[in-house]
Amino acid sequence: MVDIASRVHNHNWKIDPIIRSLIDTDFYKLLMCQSIFRNRPDTRVTFSLINRSKDVRLAELVDEGELREQLDHVRSLSLTRGESTWMRGNTFYGKRQMFRPDFMEWFENLRLPPYVLEKRDGQYELTFEGAWPEVMLWEIPALAILMELRSRAVLQTMGKFELEVLYARAMTRVWDKVQRLRKIPGLKIADFGTRRRHSFLWQDWCVQAMTEGLGDAFIGTSNCRIAMRRDLEAVGTNAHELPMVFAALAETDEELAQAPYKVLADWHEEHDGNLRIILPDTYGTEGFLKRAPDWLAGWTGIRIDSGDPASAAEVAIRWWQERGEDPRQKLVIFSDGLDVENIEELHAQFAGRVKASFGWGTLLTNDFRGLAPGDSLAPFSLVCKAVSANGKPTVKLSDNPMKAMGPAAEVARYKRVFGVGEQAAMEVVV
């Protein structure tokens, strides 16, 4: 029987929205947002979309009108009652009322600020300007929208059976990966794939596949909407934008050198346990750890997001030992460019020596490599970063020069201040 009402209802959509909820975003954005709302509410920032994969000419693939429709739709969203109830009532990292009433009240009334969209050399220049706690919430929706519009642009060219077989192949691939991961004893792995997912529905399918296939080894998803919908743990801690903005606001080199620790001091005060995770690579892991105060060594763990993950983890282990900490009690979260092969390798090398855990991103939720003609659905490296704070440019060095950003002069200054020398360049896949 045909459900006429459903069909009419579906035809009533003016657009098929990619982002249908303000919490279709990464959990750590909300945690950071609350922290910023509390500590730096008036900081003016600019976030900007950067496509590191120049060969993917987004402005030629994606129609500007459709992009604007999707972005405008996000601006029409506000937190629903059910979403607010979930954030207020749910337990995150074993803690109740992770989100304080004053923040929730502000968030319930929030609409995302305007965007500025321009085209240049086949790319979109998409920027967001305004108060940090508002603008920063654009990052994930902006990325997810462009990723999915690019997918849709390619999928439009395919017939019914090509599509059916495309997803058949993609499902087979994800499930084969899950079957391999299943064989790793004591694995802990989470979905970090929101920002560069093939599509929302596809991420949701991948998360269900992980749930069904991995059981307890699957510890949650960074996507709040999916965590709420599928009754899973929402996971994530903090990101580069915190030290980057704090550093940009520094008046002197001395303040700059202290900025990355200052921001973590706020975090230290706000969070404990598994939320105390160091992200050390913003201005070079080695130097960051060398100059770190002892209270940081007491934190629960570290997240490794650039450079060679194995050597970065070894550096962390040595550091903990030097500071009289027991690495076996420490959490090491790998979250950069993961796929089954390196997950297996890293787990083999570090399981038992530390509490290893994995935040699996793009190659979980967007591994369409080789599945479409001309590899036109392969994931690409799109980021949305804070590029300035109160008018001053931000800088990121990371442990991989290919991931560095900021004006050359500032990059040089940061390298001097943080004592970063030669770095090994590694290709950025996703």
Next chain:
Amino acid sequence: MVDIASRVHNHNWKIDPIIRSLIDTDFYKLLMCQSIFRNRPDTRVTFSLINRSKDVRLAELVDEGELREQLDHVRSLSLTRGESTWMRGNTFYGKRQMFRPDFMEWFENLRLPPYVLEKRDGQYELTFEGAWPEVMLWEIPALAILMELRSRAVLQTMGKFELEVLYARAMTRVWDKVQRLRKIPGLKIADFGTRRRHSFLWQDWCVQAMTEGLGDAFIGTSNCRIAMRRDLEAVGTNAHELPMVFAALAETDEELAQAPYKVLADWHEEHDGNLRIILPDTYGTEGFLKRAPDWLAGWTGIRIDSGDPASAAEVAIRWWQERGEDPRQKLVIFSDGLDVENIEELHAQFAGRVKASFGWGTLLTNDFRGLAPGDSLAPFSLVCKAVSANGKPTVKLSDNPMKAMGPAAEVARYKRVFGVGEQAAMEVVV
């Protein structure tokens, strides 16, 4: 929105019927049925199910109660008005009113006769006894029911994602085959996969994939219900049961030797054009052609259903040349154990020399090899044959001794009468 009515409706099914229509059968069964209805309506025959794959212990896999429910459901079916309209009004092989009014009237009132079901050594013994035109219509439903109940028995043990991925893999495999076939210039291929399909819905999907992927190279399906539903050509001509039963009825060796030609004489009178297709292997292709009357050499083509297809086709080509016929004007239909590899080879060897065409069966509609644990969904060799006529046993020799059937003494007699010597044994895959 949930379509409550649909859900309730679906829950109202007492069983999920495998066969939902009397024309969910091969077109050639209906053609032969009409011919038998006209020429041998009173012949009493016994059809019997034979599982050549002894390792597949059907009686242990398939519940007897479920099997009886499915068989009983077939007995409750009668031709619907729409089906009757299609058979009466449609054009088959370019001819209107292929089915004569007297036959249609009989068919519209037909219910299938009773069955006898017993278990022995882990197998089902399923037999049908009665008037030839009625009993012969059990063949395809009986096979399709047992094949699908076996599939269901295995699928019941699998979880949601295993199932999703199973079909994802199977779809990918079929579509990859279609993509390869697409590259063969001038290919003509039809679906002959009803009897040993994985399931009805799966055959229907495979037929749609062939339609979508091959265009004009896909010339139709042997399944009348799917042909009607998908607006495709229904194809097929005649089968071994005709010479087998006619031979069994022969009183003397002389009559026996003539039986295979006698039955085709009836066919010659009833049909012309592309329906005049010789099936020469029932008692050995070589001898059959050698002793064939010249009017048979005038027929449109030949169907090769056992033995080595390439050498059988060469035999036919030489035979036509000896009889002064032009092989390039003749149709050669390959229908035994086909898959993409041998379709490619046979087409390369015979395209241009004859009008080559392919009836693709089990490895189109049931290639689940290697897709389930223990290869428990691999197709197997199940047949349902006329084993006796008016109390006398039937015999089949074919060009492959592995496909021979009948009592040893009778087989020996037939070999003598038809001058069949040593035969090369070939493994029967499906």
